[in-house]
Amino acid sequence: MRRLQTDIEGICRLGLDSQTLRSQVMARLRQDVRYDAFCFGTIDPWTLLVTDDISAGIPPGNAALASYNEYLEADVDKFADLARTGRTVGILSHSAGGDPRRSLRFHTVLPVINAEHELRAVFLADGECWGAVSLFRRGEQTDFTPQEAALVRALSRPVAVALRRACVNTSPTAAQGVPGPGVLVLDKVGRTVVANETARYWLHELGTLPLHEVAAAARAGRGEEAYLRVRARTGRWLSLWGSTLNGEPDSGASVVIQPTPVSDVTRTLARAHELTAREQEILEQVISGRPSMGIASVLTMSQYTVQDHLKSIFAKFGVRSRGQLVARALGIPSADGTA
Template identity: 50%
Template sequence: MRLSTAQREAVRDVEAICSQEADSRQLRRRVAARLSRLVYWDAACFGTIDPWTLLITDDVSFGVPPHVYALAAHNEYMVDDVHKFVTLARSGAGVGILSRAPGELRQASRRLRTVLPTFDARHEVRAACVTDGQCWGAIALFRNGDQPDFSSAEAALLSAVSGPLAAGLRRTAYRPGAGVGITADRSGPGVLILGPRNETLTINDTARRWLDELTPSLPRHGSELPYAIHQVAARAQARVGEPDHTDPHTTEPTGPPVPRIPEAYARIRTRSGRWLTVHGSRVEGALTPDKGTAVVIEAAPASDIAEVLMLVHELTRRERQVLQRVIAGTPSSAIATQLHISVNTVQDHLKSIFSKVGVRSRGQLVARLLGQHYLPDPG
C-alpha cells in the first residue's frame, strides 16, 4: 500500500529520530509521540527484544497497567495464538491486525478473550521490528470498543517505520562513550522464587537491587515485577516437557534462532547502562507445591555482551568468528588455522572489523567492545 504524504513525512521523522537518539527508552518515547500524531491508540507498548532469544526485555508502555504483564507474558509464550511477535518476525509479514486474522484463529484467540479485556481493549495491531534478519523490537497498539479498528493504511505506516526503529534499537544497544562498566560483584547472583501466578515467594537482597535497576522510571510497588521478569518466567514455564534445544551460545546465529521454544534467558540493559543476564527455570518444593519459577539475575559475562555488540556493529558471520577468537587472545595464524582461511584473509576481516567499530588495533577493539561494559575500571 502506498503511503500518504503525511505518512512519508512521519517515516522520515522516525528515521531521523532513530539515527540521532542515543537512549533506547527515549528513542521509543519519541517515536511513539511522532506516530501518535497519525495513529490514535488508547494503549500501547513499544518493546525491545533480545535478537537471539526473541524475548521482550524492556517496554515503554502507555495505558497498559502492570497487572497485565504476567497475563500478557503467559499468552505470548505458553499458549497458541495469532500474531505472536516471533511469528511476525520469522514470517516476514512484520505487521498483523488482530481482526484481519482468519476467522477461526481470531475467534480462538485467547489474547482477545483474556488479555485485552483486562484494560478495556478491543482492537489490536502488532509489528515486529526487524533489520538484517534480526528482531530488535516490537510494537503493540490497542483501541477500546468505542474506537474504529486499525486500518490497512495504519498497518502500512507501522510496517514502514519498523525497519528504521529496529536499526535504531540495535544502535542504542551500545552507546560509545557512555563510560558505564560492570565491575566485579561479590554479592553473588540475585535469586527470586515465583509462584504459579508470578507472585514473589522469596527474594534475596541482590535480586531486589537488580529489580530496582530494571524498573525503568517509577518505583516498584509491592510485588510488581519488571516486564522482562514476566517474559523469562513465562518462557521457563513453556519449556517444561520440551526436548533439549540448541544452546545459542555455542552456535553462530545467522538469523533468529529456530528451536520451537528457545531458552528462558535474556540479556537486559539496566537504567544505569549495565548489562545483566536473567535466567528462568521451573522448580517445585515446599514453597511452590504447584510448581513455580526460579529466576536468577546476575552481571552479564563478557561473552554475552560481545554477542550483542557483534550484531550492533553489523559484523558478518565470518567477522563474528574472527572477533570471538580475537577476544580470546588467539593470534592471527591460529585463527587462520581454526577457520581454514589464510592469514591475509584474517587480516582483511580484521581491517573490516576495525572500520565498523572505529578502532585501529586489536587492543583498541577489545577495549571498545568490552571495556565500557565489562572490564573493571583500572583506577
C-alpha cells in the first residue's frame, strides 16, 4: 500500500492539468488494483455533480444513462452518499448485501461495458469532494476486495488536493467575444429537443456530460443543487442551471448555460489557491475593477494592508500584476499576452 500511495502522491505534486493528472493516477493505480474499464470525473464540491470525466473501456454516448441512475434511481454507493458520509469507497456487491443484482445499476449501467463488478470512490479534502471514480471488472474476473478498497481509500486526500489545484490550471485561449446565455430543452431520456445557437457554442467548449448532470439533478428535485460551475476547454468559467418543464420530472428539463458569476469563480479559486477569507474578498474586488483605495474603503482597512494582501495573492497565483491576476482568475488572456 505504501508504495502505491507514495507514487500517487508524487504524481499529485507534478502540477498537471486535470485530465493528465487523472490519466496518470489511473495508469499507476492499475498496477495494484486491476480493472477492465473506468470512469473518473471531477466534482463540483458544492452541488456534488460531475463536471467532466475521462474514461477507458466505456462506449461513448452513455452520459444520460449514467446520470439518470445517479440522480433519479434509488441505488447504493451514490457519489454524493460516499462524499457526505465520508465512507469514500464502496464495492457494489458488498453494499448490495452480497448480491450485486439488487442494484439497478447492475442491470442498466454495467451491461453497457459487459461488467459485473464495480468499485466506486470519491476524493475528499477538508470535507469537500473534488473527484469520483468508478472501476469495473467483467464477469469472468474476481470481484474487488476490501484490501483493494483500502488501497483506493488511502489516495482520497492527495488526489482531492491535486484535483482542487488542477481545476484552475487550464491555460486560457484567445477570447472571441462572449455570447449571451444558451438555452436547451431535453426530453425525458436526455435527447436535445431545442437548443439556441449560443447553447451549441457553449456545448462545443463543455461537452455533453455537464448538461445531462444538471438535467437529471433537476428532474430528481434537487432544486438549487441542479447547478454546476465548470471550467471549459478554453479556460473560461461557465455555469449551468437545470430546471424541470412545468414542474413535471417526466416532461424533461431545460438547461441554461452562461458565464459564471464572479462570486462563484472566486469561491472556487479560494479553495484551489488556499486563499484566506480576506484574500478572497480582495480578489473579488480586484476582479470587479476596484482600485486599492476603493478596496480599502469598502473593506475598512488601510491601503498598505490591501497591498500586503495583494502581494500574497499574486504569489499564490504566480502572477505579477492585477491584469495577469484577473486573466488567470477568469480564464482569459491578459493584456500582455500571458496566461
